[in-house]
Amino acid sequence: MNRLLIIVITLLSFDTCLSDETPEMGPLVFESAILPILQARCLSCHQGEKAKAGLDLSRKGGIVLGGKSGPAIRISAAESSLLFDVVSSGKMPLQGAKLTKKEIGIIRTWINDGAVANDNEVLASKNSEGHYDEFDLDYWSFYPPKLPPLPDIKSPNLAANAIDYFLLAKLEEKGLSYSPTATRITLIRRLSFDLHGLPPTAEQIEDFIQDDRPNAYERLVDQFLASPKYGERWGRHWLDIAGYSDSAGVLSADQDRQLIWRYRDYVIRALNADKPYDEFVRQQLAGDELSNYYNEFHTADRLSAESIESLDATGFLRTGPDSSRRDFNTIKNVNGFYYYPTIDAQVSIMTSSLMGLTLKCAKCHNHKFDPLSQKEYYQLQSILMTVYSPDNWIPFADRTLLLASKKQVDAKAARDAEVDKAIKALNDKLAVETESRKKELFDIRLEGVDGQIREDVKLAFAKNTTDRTEIETFLVSKYAEHLTPPADKLQAELAASLEHFKQRLDDTNAEIATLNRTRHVYDSTYAAYDVDADPHTPLLLRGDAQTPGQLVRPGVPQMLRTNTSFESEAEWASEHTSGRRTQFATWLTQARHPLTSRVIANRLWFHHFGEGIVSTLEDFGWAGENPIHKSLLDWMAVELEDNNWSLKHLHKTILTSRAYQQSSSRETAIAELADPSDPQNRLLWRQNFKRLEAESLRDSLLFIAGALDSNMYGFPVGIQTLPSGEVVVDSGSFPQRRSIYVRNKRSAPVSILQLFDQPDIETNCIRRSQSTVPLQALSLMNSDVANLSAEAFAQELLNEGDHQLVSRAVTTAYGRQPQAEEQAMLQEFLESQIKSYSAKAGSPDAWSYGTGNINQAAPEKTEFRPFAHFENKQWQLGPGYPYMGGMWEGLNATSGHPGGDMGVILRWTSDSAQKIKINGMVNHGSPAGDGIRVTAISNRKGQLAQWVIAHGRQEFEIPPVDAEEGEQILFVNDNNGTLRSDNFDWQWQVTELQSDDSIGRVWDSVLGFHGPLEDGVPVNASILKQALADLCHVLLSSNEFSYID
């Protein structure tokens, strides 16, 4: 009743109020500005219990909550608000006069200014809490795992451990059994790729095959699990589900997340150390709270290694994409609008990775399949709200903690102040001296001015500006910069002219540098920490930050039947932190949690068999797969928990099962029986045949080529976008680090990795997709990394001598000896390549290497100065490269570099009168610089052609010409004006054309490349290498290289 009364009063005074106050008003208030309009036009239908469409417009709470068609307004967004839409379009009111333009404008302004009201009571949405019956909750994965009894099987002799009992029981039901055990070569390759993402070395294979101890295989499993490469391989799996990326995803800039690599390193170390999985999870969710960090920060001299590790671990909660930017203020009062996507992503990462639940739909409404309410989604979100509070938002780059105690931070501040003060004193002193030397500088420099005008200049400077003649003004303007340098250049100019001042400046700078070195420097890490002790967590109607509903408290889904429930948060809060995450982590990692151990056991299984026991890795709920081998999954879950959550123990259990060691062949007696009824191999009557994942493929190419840098950890390796758009690792040069250490930039994924299905990290990736497209074949055929790997592989083989090249190549690439027929085929290929290249090499003395500049007036007279020095397979000006630190002139078989003021020249000399044509390829690979200039000159005919090549590859053909005996063709490469990023690749072929225009001899600059001829460098070396590189390339591109049996 009271409210009505107010409305009436307000209504009466409305018109006058508005006209008087509009210009100076603060935000419009619902009760005074909006309600009167609604009262007059809308409330007759939309009010109270029986409001039409369930929409009560009499209070702000009712408007935000909305009716059948959803919330009636979106705060600060009139354009997308239903209320504004229907009144401005005239759809409403159905009866009576439509709203006036002025009234519509008022409603619009009110909404856009944040929908301010005196009565801010939030009405609870009836639909956000689920009402579930018993059978909704009756699903296997909502109950704790129990240790199942081992089933009886007919052939226990086939079982190596419990895993086999469960699998064989189901197989025997169908009259099936296991496939035979795979060969040792297959086993070691399978293990090596599964555990390390790399092929085994020849020695490892040899050792294993020779090992006749009964437990040879088990020893191999132990050995592989103990290698640090295990952490690099399995760390990558974890980073997928954690949504790891080295960039933040902020708009076009996609800025780097500079420190997140510390989290990547934490994951690799934790896995290698076999940190118990429950602790691994707890540390990532609440390492700051669970370690002694806060105590140490406040009381200790320094942080312990354990605290630092725990902070790094919480990087798990800092991986979400973030497109929030504080200066986005075009929509007023709803920062949440920008912040919620980040929070939602982080909730999604947390729940999909650790719980195997897909909650995304519950963001907007109760889950359709699982008994999971919208309210419960926001209760889970509330657990992270202390870290990501929209009211207290921290830009992504600042979500860091200094790895130092308070004492250290204070000492650092004190030291910084001291140092700053001392530096200021030094600078002040220098400034005084600088000032006092002005006159000296003037006098000295005046001496340098031409004697005839010196006095005039002196006089001009002595006068006031206004007194100067026109000539004097000119003189001052001409010499001011030189005689009276401006303040910012003064010190440098003084140092240039006065030896004693230069000394003084150098001394001061040295002192400053010394002082700066005494500052205390600490690293930072992206860490989760509370920024808000008890932030509001509103349930967002329809998941929309602009329609906030009732507030919720932290909580977990009720459908999960745990032995220990999620307790009230008060018990967990401490002086420094809310404890919400600790509470959640503890609840999640309690013994026999329905999901935690099952989800990770399923994940391990997935990577070892290529398919999960629950194939929907991301969904253990109703809509996910109801698995055939539920008991097996439970057995493994319990086995993991009861063995101190040791992942390596579970790996070993899986890997030593007979199931894992089966052959993947479909040509066995079992396959005949099983394939027709179970082509998907869900019963595991064989091991699955698997393709290498993107990182394993790239790493293996490099590993085989001997070009994999095995250094671990640290700042990510840079990437570069080539002019072609290809994104390559670093500059593309070898050796390279493993893919896990390569910068993962959301907006610029490394091309070869992306082609082979490395996921785009939007939030996270629970299961990678697998595609088969022609561009993958092109990449293996033509990408630099494939070609260079092939060359390096060939070089590795040649380094050990030129015996048995074919069989050594096959053994290294495939881990097996070639079969006789295969050997013959490959040998024949190698020989035909050698033959073909030899025909092209021409006589080596046709080519010579030197420097020189084009004689512009008469190109045919261009001077050729032969290089005097040959080292590291390259011609250059002298020893060391660049010679004397700056002489870049150099030429090798495939590439080169011009100098600052001199070009490099490749010269071909004709040994007879003949008709020739010339083909060339030049590649300027750098995106920087202005490119290079290439000129082909005949010493008889002058310039033949000229091209500028910048940031890319070009091919050329010079039409046939008649060459005289002794005629020289010079291929001059100069820097096109500036010496910057001028490295180039090139190749030239001079082809003899016979009288019928058929091809005669061919001189190829790559194949014919040579060092000093008197040294007897065998020309054949480059031909053999090229032919062998072709063979290696084919092996590396073949399907056998990309698949694991």
Added chain:
Amino acid sequence: MMNLTTREHYEISRRQTLKQLGAGLGGAILSTLLNEDANAEPRFHNLTPRAPTHEPKAKAIIQLFMHGGPSQVDLLDPKPLLNKHAGESPPESVADDEQRTKYLLGTPFTFRKHGEAGIEFSDQLPSIAKHADKIAVIRSMYGEHRNHEHSIWLAQTGLIIPGRPTLGSWAAYGLGTVNQNLPAYVALPDPQGQSTDGARNWSSGWLPPVYQGTAFRSEGAPILNLHPSKSLLGNTRERKLNLLRSLNKQHRERHPDEMELDARINNLELAARMQLTATDAIDISRESATTHEAYGLNNPVTQSYGKRCLMARRLVERGVRFVQIMMKSQPWDTHTSNVENTKKCCLETDGPVGALLTDLQQRGLLDSTLVLWGGEFGRTPGAELRGNSAKGTEGRDHHPYGFSVWMAGGGIKGGQTYGATDDFGYRSVEKRTKYSDYHATVLHQLGLNPEELVYEHNGRNERLIDVYDAHVIKELIT
């Protein structure tokens, strides 16, 4: 509700899922989505052609994306009152949202009726205007955000959040492609530089990477890795390929029934063919001098955009499903000197776009090719003043609340304008069109049902139109 057993309940849920996922889609997609079906294909993705859900009007799309947001009141949406009241304050009904602009800014350009239907175009779009009877101008578009990136995400991917698949990716996912020697989805970036938001303009988001756009360069080799970058020894390539074929064949024989290996082997052949096809597809030197002239290739102003338009036609002709032409940075973003900058953008693009429409028409391709023109939003009817902008050099600010785009060909009913903004061009008021309506209409023309084109990602059935109440705009289509 009757009391079901757990199992029955489960089956119902499951059937619902299946229905939602699969209804109306070809079996291939369904089976790739639901690997657990015993008879299904293994879960790997490719671009083999897939049947649409209904008879498509458009087989291909050329998207002319106008980065920066072209000004509707200067080009497609004439507002006489804006000119009449130029210099005055914005009308009260929009003033609160227009605090960044100072006064109403008229347009110096003149609008004339074109074609039989007499739809109006600015004098800055003379070539496009010649096709008035084939064009449907939507004057009632509105978006949700005032920033470029957010609006680009909305326009290309359906929501104002990053990381989702673009329209082109959905087309490739839904339909595959008929020419396996070329990618299904090609982006033609400006050789002068990246557009705002870079490669994300053709990203497949969480759809498998096979559905992402492939950027073709308009200079040199069009596709990444088409040729080895550091070698001229091309004539040995065939021998290497032969050896590779032999090795793969032997490997395949040792692995009977591994169908994926066939796909790999097949792809090797496709790749080998693509080396020829892709180069040929963009080799505009094969086009006649008349065509070069028509697309403006002899004029330095139009040459760059014209070249990409011509490439787009060649690609569509060869069966590419979706071609996207981009402009460097965001040239339509006329915060200052709106008149001069809008003119400049029109000079670069109008001629080539007109030529493209003519060319498609003459080759009988326009009926099956949907051409989309538009940016991420429009521009304010009010003047934006920055620094010392004087009369005549005012700019226009970002404006998502009412703006224009156009469509032509591919079953679009030309010669019409659809919807309207208010008297000053501020706000979409009649037949308001949101991006999900726009996307629904485009998918519909391709023969895809926007409600049912779904991809399961992290347990949710994702759609281009997300959960919007999206409508195919029937008035726009024949």
